[in-house]
Amino acid sequence: MKTPFSLAELEAYLDEALPAEAMARIEDAMRKSPELAQRLVAINGRRDAGVHSLGEIWRRHRLTCPARAELGSYLLGVLPEEHAGYIGFHLDTIGCRRCQANLVDLKSQQAEAAEAVASRRRKYFESSAGYLSRREGRT
Amino acid sequence: MPPTSESDALLIQRIRAGEAEAWNELIARFEGRLLAFVETRLRRRAASEDVVQETFIGFLTSLPNYDVARPLESYLFSIAAHKLTDHLRREGRRPTLPLASGASSQDEWDLPGSVRPASSIARSGERRHLEETALAAALSTLLGTWRERAEWEKIECAELLFVRGLANKDVAAGLSISEQAVANYKFDFLSRLRATVRQQGLPEDVFPELYEEA
Numbered sequence: 173m174k175t176p177f178s179l180a181e182l183e184a185y186l187d188e189a190l191p192a193e194a195m196a197r198i199e200d201a202m203r204k205s206p207e208l209a210q211r212l213v214a215i216n217g218r219r220d221a222g223v224h225s226l227g228e229i230w231r232r233h234r235l236t237c238p239a240r241a242e243l244g245s246y247l248l249g250v251l252p253e254e255h256a257g258y259i260g261f262h263l264d265t266i267g268c269r270r271c272q273a274n275l276v277d278l279k280s281q282q283a284e285a286a287e288a289v290a291s292r293r294r295k296y297f298e299s300s301a302g303y304l305s306r307r308e309g310r311t
Numbered sequence: 312m313p314p315t316s317e318s319d320a321l322l323i324q325r326i327r328a329g330e331a332e333a334w335n336e337l338i339a340r341f342e343g344r345l346l347a348f349v350e351t352r353l354r355r356r357a358a359s360e361d362v363v364q365e366t367f368i369g370f371l372t373s374l375p376n377y378d379v380a381r382p383l384e385s386y387l388f389s390i391a392a393h394k395l396t397d398h399l400r401r402e403g404r405r406p407t408l409p410l411a412s413g414a415s416s417q418d419e420w421d422l423p424g425s426v427r428p429a430s431s432i433a434r435s436g437e438r439r440h441l442e443e444t445a446l447a448a449a450l451s452t453l454l455g456t457w458r459e460r461a462e463w464e465k466i467e468c469a470e471l472l473f474v475r476g477l478a479n480k481d482v483a484a485g486l487s488i489s490e491q492a493v494a495n496y497k498f499d500f501l502s503r504l505r506a507t508v509r510q511q512g513l514p515e516d517v518f519p520e521l522y523e524e525a
Contacts, residue, residue, distance in 0.1 A: 180476025187391035190353045202406050213408050222439050226445065226473040226504075226520050233447040234385055235454055236470060258463040266470055270388050280343060280363070289343075292360065293501035296338045297331075299364050303371040304326070304334050 177201070177208070180227040182215055189231050191267035236262060237271050240278070247278055319383040327374065338367060341384065345391050352395060362398050366391040442513050449507035453500070464488065468496045473520070 176181045177185075177198060185198045202208045219228075230236070238246070238259050244249050246259045262268055263275060322340075325333035341496070345366055350359040352353060369390045370377075377386060399405035457465045471482045472493075483490040503520050507513075515522060 178476030180474060184474075188352075188396055193333075195352065199422075209406065209408055216408065222370050222442075222517050224439075224443060224518060226446075226450070227476065229349060229443055229447050229523075230450060230474050232443075233451070234382070235447070235450055236466060252461075254461055254463055258466065261467050262470070265467075266474060269348060269351065270344075270352065270385075273344045273388075276347035276351075277343035277431075280347070291340050292346075293335070295360070296342055296364055296367050297335050300332055300338075300367045300371055301334060303368055304329060304331060307488060308502075 177211075179215070180225070182212055183225055183228050184231065186212065186215060187228070187231060189269060191269060191272075194267065234270070236266075237268060238262065240274055243271065243274050244278055247275065316468070320379050323374075323377070323379055324384065326371075334371075341387050342367075345387060348388060348391055349395050352399070358398070360393065362394050365394045365398075369394060417477060439517075445507065445511050445513060446504065447520065449504055453503055465496050465500075468493055469500050472497055 181190065181194070182198070185195060188195070190198070198208070202212070242251070242259065246256055249256070251259070263271055322333055322337055326337060339499070342363060345363045346359055348364075349362045350356065353362070357394045366387065373390070374425060396405060400407055454466060454469075457463075467486055468482055468488075471477045471485060472479070479490050481494045483493045486493075501521050501523075504518075508515060508518060508521060
């Protein structure tokens with residue numbers, strides 16, 4: 173069965189970089205099509221052989237991801253129209269997951285209850301700080 | 312995306328010195344965006360928080376290998392992506408590829424410019440990293456020029472072609488421009504990158520897209 177996904181999309185899938193719905197579509201298709209799994213294996217093989225792709229380099233270096241401050245300005249609606257239009261394109265048409273996550277975070281900072289955030293941060297700190305002190309002990 | 316900021320570099324320096332307050336600060340600065348990133352895929356808050364927790368532990372254990380020249384946020388996102396992939400595999404939602412390298416995420420984020428384990432790299436990792444860095448710099452310069460001139464259409468065109476992998480006709484339809492305009496932008500874009508490859512004496516065969524027909 174021929175699969176409709178482009179090489180760039182499959183590379184982004186391997187890097188966990190597609191929008192969630194597109195990731196799920198590929199996983200669903202992979203279960204039905206052994207050919208798709210073979211294409212993904214072949215992409216890993218190309219990478220192992222040292223072949224670069226522009227999309228991979230572009231994503232890894234986040235060449236067109238706006239800075240967080242720019243996303244903040246985008247949310248406030250204070251960017252020039254064309255610049256804001258590009259950020260909307262990057263978020264919605266390209267579907268950059270990392271920038272979408274930043275935007276959700278910026279929005280939720282205004283909305284989420286302070287106590288819930290503090291409790292979550294305490295949990296992360298308490299579960300990981302032991303690794304920090306172990307490092308300190310070694311140095 | 313700008314490189315590591317001075318404040319991030321300073322924060323890392325304090326964490327390396329074992330300062331608990333600095334570690335707390337890093338968590339406060341990044342946990343919200345990491346949680347949002349993971350939660351879009353898992354759709355469950357508790358499981359997403361577990362993955363973020365693993366991400367922070369992964370960050371501390373890999374800290375000796377972290378190069379501060381690499382943007383901190385991108386580094387944390389790459390760890391989160393690997394932890395998320397592992398979680399989805401454990402849940403059976405993400406199929407494991409047969410005989411694929413990279414079946415486990417263990418320490419893969421330690422490899423700059425590569426996500427493949429060292430044993431499976433056919434060419435020198437260092438050489439590959441240099442090639443990638445050179446091309447990324449050329450891309451960054453080109454995109455920076457277009458950004459300064461507010462030539463957003465050119466950026467959108469190149470991003471649809473090379474990041475999304477769309478065909479010329481689909482890009483033309485998406486941007487409401489002619490296929491000829493897309494072909495012209497693509498030709499210009501690839502010509503400039505090919506010039507970089509030539510000038511820097513990089514091997515042409517590792518960048519096959521640069522030599523495809525416009």
